[in-house]
Amino acid sequence: MTNSSRQCRNPRNLPRKRSGQLLRWPNAKWGSRIKGRRLIVIAALATGFSLTLFLTTPTRxxxxxxxxxxxxxxxxxxxxxxxxxxxxxxxxxxxxxxxxxxxxxxxxxxxxxxxxxxxxxxxxxxxxxxxxxxxxxxxxxxxxxxxxxxxxxxxxxxxxxxxxxxxxxxxxxxxxxxxxxxxxxxxxxxxxxxxxxxxxxxxxxxxxxxxxxxxxxxxxxxxxxxxxxxxxxxxxxxxxxxxxxxxxxxxxxxxxxxxxxxxxxxxxxxxxxxxxxxxxxxxxxxxxxxxxxxxxxxxxxxxxxxxxxxxxxxxxxxxSRTSQMRAAIGSLVTGLLCAIVFALVIALLSPRKRKSIWPPAYIDLALTQPRNLPMSHQMPPTARRVRTRPQRST
Structure with missing residues (x-):
C-alpha cells in the first residue's frame, strides 16, 4: 500500500472545513454547529427588530x-x-x-x-x-x-x-x-x-x-x-x-x-x-x-x-394590564423569526456558504451513481474526487 492510498483512505485526510463555511462538511447535517459569532449576530438582529416593533407599536x-x-x-x-x-x-x-x-x-x-x-x-x-x-x-x-x-x-x-x-x-x-x-x-x-x-x-x-x-x-x-x-x-x-x-x-x-x-x-x-x-x-x-x-x-x-x-x-x-406584555412577547417572537430568516437568506445567497452547504463533489457523485453508493473509505481517489496533499520530494 502506497503512501498516497493510505492518505486517501484515512478519513482525517479529507479536506477540512474552512473558516468561512457555515457547516461542517461532509459529516454535518443541515443547520448544525453554527458559529458563535453568527449566533451573536442573530441575537442582535432579533433584539433590534423586537425593540423597534415594541417602540413603534402603541399600547392598545x-x-x-x-x-x-x-x-x-x-x-x-x-x-x-x-x-x-x-x-x-x-x-x-x-x-x-x-x-x-x-x-x-x-x-x-x-x-x-x-x-x-x-x-x-x-x-x-x-x-x-x-x-x-x-x-x-x-x-x-x-x-x-x-x-x-x-x-x-x-x-x-x-x-x-x-x-x-x-x-x-x-x-x-x-x-x-x-x-x-x-x-x-x-x-x-x-x-x-x-x-x-x-x-x-x-x-x-x-x-x-x-x-x-x-x-x-x-x-x-x-x-x-x-x-x-x-x-x-x-x-x-x-x-x-x-x-x-x-x-x-x-x-x-x-x-x-x-x-x-x-x-x-x-x-x-x-x-x-x-x-x-x-x-x-x-x-x-x-x-x-x-x-x-x-x-x-x-x-x-x-x-x-x-x-x-x-x-x-x-x-x-x-x-389593559397585559397589553404591554403581549406587545413585548409578540415583538420578541417576530424579531427572532425575522433574524433567523435574514441569516438563512444570507447563508443561501453567499457563494462561499453555498459551496459548503451543497458540496459539488457529492452532488456529482449522486447524479452519476444514484444507487448502492460505496462508503467514502472504499472509493478510489478518482471516484471521490478528493484532492490529496502533494508528496514531498526527498
Missing part, C-alpha cells in the same frame, strides 16, 4: 359594549324550533353586518368629530392604512348613501335623516379625510355574537382608553338609532298608505250619498237596483278599519320598543 386598550337584540317571537329557549333558530341566526347576521358597515363607521366619525383629529388616522394597523391611503390619492373616495352635507350635522339623528333622504342609489363624492377616518373606525371595531344567544359584543381598540370606550358606545347608539329611524320610516309609509285609502273611501261614500234614491214605483224589481244605504254602510266599515290601522301604525311596528338595547356599556377608562 379594548372597550366592549354588549347589545341585546329584540326577537320577534320572545325569549330564546333551548327547545326552540328550527324556524325560530333560523330566524334568530338571520337577525344576528343582519345586525353584525349593519354594525360593521361603512355607513355606521361614517356616522361614528361625524358624531365624535374624528375627522378633525389627524393623529386618529394612525390608530389603524399599517396593513389596513395602505389601501385607504392609496384610494384617497387616486380620488376614489365615494359612498352610495351619504352626501357632502353630512359634515355639517352635529347630531347622529340629523345624520341619519340626511343619509335616509339620499338613499336613492346615487353616488356622492365625500371628503377623503372623512372616508379615511371611517375606514379607520371600521378597522378598530370588532363584533362577535355569543353562542346560542342574541347578545352581540362591540369591541373597539385604540391607544386612548377613553376614545375606545366612546367609539364602542357610539357605535351601539348609532345602530339603535338607525333601527328606530328605519322603523319610523316604515310606519310613516304605512300611515301614508292608510290615509290615501281613507280619502278614497270617503270620496266613494260622498258619491254614494249624492246618488239619487231608487223608487219602487219606477223599477219593476227593486232588488236588482243597488241599495246606496248598504253600500254606504260597507264603505263606512272599511273606513273605520283603515282609521284604526292608521292609529295603530306606530304600535304595530313597535316604535316604543327598540330592536336592540344596550345591556352593558363600555367602561369609562378600560384597563
Amino acid at each position: 386598550y379594548s372597550a366592549t359594549t354588549t347589545l341585546q337584540l329584540d326577537p320577534k317571537h320572545g325569549t330564546l329557549s333551548n327547545d326552540a324550533s328550527y324556524d325560530v333558530i333560523e330566524a334568530d341566526d338571520a337577525l344576528a347576521a343582519k345586525a353584525l353586518s349593519d354594525i360593521r358597515s361603512h355607513e355606521l363607521a361614517l356616522a361614528v366619525v361625524v358624531h365624535l368629530k374624528l375627522q378633525e383629529r389627524p393623529e386618529f388616522l394612525d390608530e389603524a394597523p399599517l396593513w389596513q392604512r395602505i389601501p385607504s391611503t392609496l384610494m384617497s390619492l387616486r380620488g376614489q373616495e365615494t359612498s352610495q348613501r351619504d352626501s357632502p352635507q353630512i359634515q355639517q350635522k352635529n347630531s347622529r339623528f340629523d345624520f341619519m335623516d340626511e343619509a335616509r333622504e339620499n338613499d336613492d342609489g346615487k353616488t356622492f363624492a365625500i371628503d377623503p379625510k372623512l372616508s379615511r377616518s371611517a375606514a379607520t373606525v371600521a378597522a378598530l371595531i370588532k363584533t362577535r355574537r355569543l353562542r346560542n344567544t342574541l347578545l352581540i359584543t362591540i369591541t373597539a381598540k385604540a391607544s386612548d382608553p377613553e376614545l375606545a370606550a366612546r367609539i364602542a358606545d357610539t357605535a351601539a347608539d348609532v345602530y339603535i338609532s338607525r333601527k328606530l329611524a328605519r322603523k319610523k320610516r316604515l310606519a310613516q309609509e304605512r300611515m301614508r298608505a292608510a290615509e290615501d285609502r281613507i280619502a278614497e273611501l270617503r270620496a266613494q261614500i260622498g258619491a254614494a250619498k249624492a246618488s239619487p234614491q231608487p223608487q219602487a214605483t219606477v223599477l219593476a224589481n227593486p232588488i236588482d237596483a243597488p241599495d246606496p244605504t248598504l253600500k254606504i254602510n260597507a264603505l263606512t266599515q272599511q273606513l273605520n278599519e283603515e282609521m284604526e290601522t292608521g292609529r295603530q301604525a306606530d304600535t304595530s311596528f313597535g316604535l316604543h320598543l327598540p330592536d336592540a338595547r344596550i345591556v352593558e356599556q363600555a367602561a369609562d377608562r378600560p384597563v
